[in-house]
Amino acid sequence: MSVGFIMLVHTALDRSSQIIRHWASHGCPVVVHTDKRVGPKRYRSFVESLSDLENVRFTERLRCEWGTWSLVRATQMVSELMLAEFPEVRHIYFASGSCLPLRPVDDLRSYLDRRPTTDFIESVTTEDVPWAVGGLDHERFTLRFPFSWKRQRLLFDRYVVWQRRLGVRRKIPDGLVPHLGSQWWCLTRQTLSAMLEDPRRAVHDRYFRRVWIPDESYFQTLARLYSRRIESRSLTLSKFDFQGKPHIFYDDHLQLLRRSDCFVARKIWPHADRLYETFLSNDSASMAEAEPSPEKIDRVFAQAVERRTRGRTGLVMQSRYPNEGWENGKTAAPYSVFEVFNALFANFEHWLSRRTGTRVHGNLFHPKRVRYAGNETLFNGALSDSAALRDYNSHAFLGNLIWATRGERQCFQFGPGDVQDISWYMATDSNAQISVITGAWALPLFHSNRNFSAIRKRAAQLQKVESAHLDILRSPHTKARVRIWTLADFVQDPMHHLQSIVDEISPRSARRLTEVPKMVDMNGFGQFLQNLKNQGMKPILMGDFPASNEVSAVPATPQKPYLVR
Structure with missing residues (x-):
């Protein structure tokens, strides 16, 4: 034996x-x-x-x-x-x-x-x-532990802290x-x-x-x-x-x-x-x-x-939900965010969807309701268009939207008029591709028929919100792929900028753009900005729009595509 x-x-x-x-x-x-x-x-x-x-x-x-x-x-x-x-x-x-x-x-x-x-x-x-778990490795041999860790946890922890403060050390035989x-x-x-x-x-x-x-x-x-x-x-x-x-x-x-x-x-x-x-x-x-x-x-x-x-990428599980930073990717797939593009281009969502074959939503974080593509009221994953439900946990809303549509790239609009709680979440998400035209939010105000005093007040609010949002996007903690243009820079060469965006969304499509969506009328926009300055509100995010120069919209279908050497 x-x-x-x-x-x-x-x-x-x-x-x-x-x-x-x-x-x-x-x-x-x-x-x-x-x-x-x-x-x-x-x-x-x-x-x-x-x-x-x-x-x-x-x-x-x-x-x-x-x-x-x-x-x-x-x-x-x-x-x-x-x-x-x-x-x-x-x-x-x-x-x-x-x-x-x-x-x-x-x-x-x-x-x-x-x-x-x-x-x-x-x-x-x-x-x-x-591999010693619990924060006590060598100290388990140099401190005293007269209390039960399971039954007397408070006494256990306090006695450890007390010994550390007094410098108590047991002598090892x-x-x-x-x-x-x-x-x-x-x-x-x-x-x-x-x-x-x-x-x-x-x-x-x-x-x-x-x-x-x-x-x-x-x-x-x-x-x-x-x-x-x-x-x-x-x-x-x-x-x-x-x-x-x-x-x-x-x-x-x-x-x-x-x-x-x-x-x-x-x-x-x-x-x-x-x-x-x-x-x-x-x-x-x-x-x-x-x-x-x-x-x-x-x-x-x-x-x-x-x-x-x-866990799986972009899926929040019970085992890691309470722990900040434990996520295996904030979202499950790449997605694109277009900030105020729909203010510069008419029917931008339809044009982008047709060019890239992706799902293009409106402003998902609009204060009044979630604007899904096709004006849907219920979307994949039983997501409602209710703004109240979305804002209860905006991070989970976006994560669930991307998870429920895996295999299909999602694109949506965003701007300073939307709910901003999602800004840091998107900025620190490596799956996000964020394209920003700064100051484009002023175009709807330019075309509005409101009192100029109300326009000036609203413009100051939107500029303040966008400035804070841009600070987040330029933070060293940002992981998203971010492109930022001023409105003046973008309208000078919209086709080139849109081509780079389309290429990133559909990298396998080598086709060159032959048209851009129709740009809104911008004649008189420079004078509009000057009027804001005259009223005491200084617009700084639009770029250089001289009051004497008029801006002509790029034609929707140019006669010949151009070649850059």
């Missing part, structure tokens, strides 16, 4: 009973500690169900709690009983009630027989690894170099007995009693003092997510568990009937020469962590 199992059990006693019976019936002694929180009636039933097995023992019960010394003490108790009751055992394998053997017992026995003096325990220093690692180990009798029989054990126990999560450091640290040969790894497959919580294995993980070649896995869902039936059957395939290789499935777990933390 070369291997015995020690187990800590606290729930799913029926499954624990199956595992104990499996190991005991294959000649491996098992010593069990059952959490004292298990009721007396359930505990008696559990013990009686295994009373026919001569190589199964039960220890005195303690109330165990995560992260506390009680787990180490329970492990010491089952270890001491195993060493005392079964002197023929050479290796002691530590497991829990949620563990499941993945390979035949004979495979494990043969594997350990070939390595009679090797201890399998993950044991690394805090300086060597960055001479000869100890703190190590961390998985608590699921397999130690030789010689190493384990040396730990438990050491004359300085009382010193070690007193020190680790106030270490945080001592079951991840007590045996891992002491093994370095007594082991003849350590392989710093566990024979148990145990995976953790980015929050430090263990992955749970279900029935659909069957092939994944087989590929790992590990001897034991945890945590197994208690209702994973297929896993228990498959791996506890007597006809399980032997893999006597296979080396446990949990890294074979690391790629799958890495993908799972990435999907959980980053």
Whole structure:
């Protein structure tokens, strides 16, 4: 007999009973500690169900709690009983009630027989690894932790802060170099007995009693003092997510568990009937020469962590919604924003849709209603044209619009008269292509028949809003593809500028533009701007429009396309 199992059990006693019976019936002694929180009636039933097995023992019960010394003490108790009751055992394998053997017992026995003096325990220093989760790595060994992290969280946190402020530092016992690692180990009798029989054990126990999560450091640290040969790894497959919580294995993980070649896995869902039936059957395939290789499935777990933390591009998930900056792209696909183009060009949406084959909306963030293409009142993804619903969460509105129309590029109008809450969101979205004609918002005012005092007041408001918006677009935090022209610059060569926009929307279309949409009448616009200046409002975003010069609209269909050399 070369291997015995020690187990800590606290729930799913029926499954624990199956595992104990499996190991005991294959000649491996098992010593069990059952959490004292298990009721007396359930505990008696559990013990009686295994009373026919001569190589199964039960220890005195303690109330165990995560992260506390009680787990180490329970492990010491089952270890001491195993060493005392079964002197023929050479290796002691530590497991829990949620563990499941993945390979035949004979495979494990043969594997350990070939390595009679090797201890399998993950044991690394805090300086060597960055995977300690919770903000406490080396401090877990130098501060005191008398309070429960789960039950007394406020006291726990305040006591840590208090110790830091006072500069409290515990002295690590001479000869100890703190190590961390998985608590699921397999130690030789010689190493384990040396730990438990050491004359300085009382010193070690007193020190680790106030270490945080001592079951991840007590045996891992002491093994370095007594082991003849350590392989710093566990024979148990145990995976953790980015929050430090263990992955749970279900029935659909069957092939994944087989590929790992590990001897034991945890945590197994208690209702994973297929896993228990498959791996506890007597006809399980032997893999006597296979080396446990949990890294074979690391790629799958890495993908799972990435999907959980980053999700699909442009899709907001529950796991990352509360965390600012966790998004895997703000939106799911590229889209184009045209700022005040519809003020300069008549029927611009129809022209752009015809030229590029894209969906071109009006002003999606108009204060009164969402202006979808075709004047729709309900759009993909059951998005309403209600301004109130849109403004409740404008970021989610745009993200949902792009997500619901994946595969079809969306274009829409925007301007200083629209709701501006979306400005930063679009500016920091790498999928956004934003084209701005500054000052074009003045054209509808120019053509309006309102009192000039009202026009001047409105122009001052719009200029102030657009100036703030331009500051956002020019911010170093901007990730969108931004083009900005003044109105004067754009009307001098509209075809060239529109060509660059169309080429970016439809890069595979090499056709040159032969026409531009009809430009609104701008005769007298320079004098209009001068009148605004005369009334005390200085327009600065339109570019240079001399009051004496008239601006002629570019003809809709030039006789000959021009060539630039």
